[in-house]
Amino acid sequence: MNTHSLLDVHANTTSNIRVGTTITSPNIKSMIQAVATILHSQLLEDQSMRKEIPTESDLYFFSEEKYIKEKPEAFDEQRLALLRQTPKVENIYEFIKALYDCAQFSPECCIICLVYINRLIAFTGLPLHPTNWRPLILCALLV
Numbered sequence: 001m002n003t004h005s006l007l008d009v010h011a012n013t014t015s016n017i018r019v020g021t022t023i024t025s026p027n028i029k030s031m032i033q034a035v036a037t038i039l040h041s042q043l044l045e046d047q048s049m050r051k052e053i054p055t056e057s058d059l060y061f062f063s064e065e066k067y068i069k070e071k072p073e074a075f076d077e078q079r080l081a082l083l084r085q086t087p088k089v090e091n092i093y094e095f096i097k098a099l100y101d102c103a104q105f106s107p108e109c110c111i112i113c114l115v116y117i118n119r120l121i122a123f124t125g126l127p128l129h130p131t132n133w134r135p136l137i138l139c140a141l142l143v
Contacts, residue, residue, distance in 0.1 A: 026107045032100060035114045036092035039137070042121065043128040047086065051127030059124055062139070064131040086130050095134060099141055109141055116140040 053063050060066050064083055068075050075083070087095075096110065117140050120126055128136070 028100070028107055028110075029097075031107060031110050032096050033089075033093055035110050036089050036096060038114060039092055039117065039128065039133065040087070040089045042118075043086065043130070043133060046127035046129065049127075051125075053127060053129065053132065059126045062126070062132045062135045063129065064135065068131075084130050087133065092133065092137075096137060096141075099138065103141070105141060113137060113140040116143060 053060050053065075055066075068080065068083070096113075099105070100110065117128075117136055120136070120140075121128065126132075
C-alpha cells in the first residue's frame, strides 16, 4: 500500500458544488413544484376521507359546484368532467405557474399561498376538492 498517494488526497471545498437556489435567488420552478405536490397530497387525503363541503356553508363559495348548479347550461359534459376530475400535480403546477407568470408575483408568494390555504383548512375544516382548489389558489395568491 502506497501511503504517499493516500496523503496526497485533498478535500474539495465547494469548487465542484453547483448551488441552484439561494434565498436571494430562489428556484421558482422547484418552489411551485413543491407547493403543487403538497396541495395534491392534501387533496388526495381529503378525498380518501370523503370530506364534503356543506352547501349551506359560506365556504361553499370557493367551490365551482356552486356556480355549476346556478348555471348548468353554461357547462357541457366535457367541461363538467374536466372540472370534477382529480388534478395531477402537473395540473396544479401549471395553474400556479400561469398565475405566477401572468401576475409577476414575488417568489415568496407561492409559499405564502400555501400557508394561507393550510390555515384556512386548519381553522375551518374545509376539504380540498377537485372543484375548489383553483379558486382557493387564486384567492390565496391575491391576498
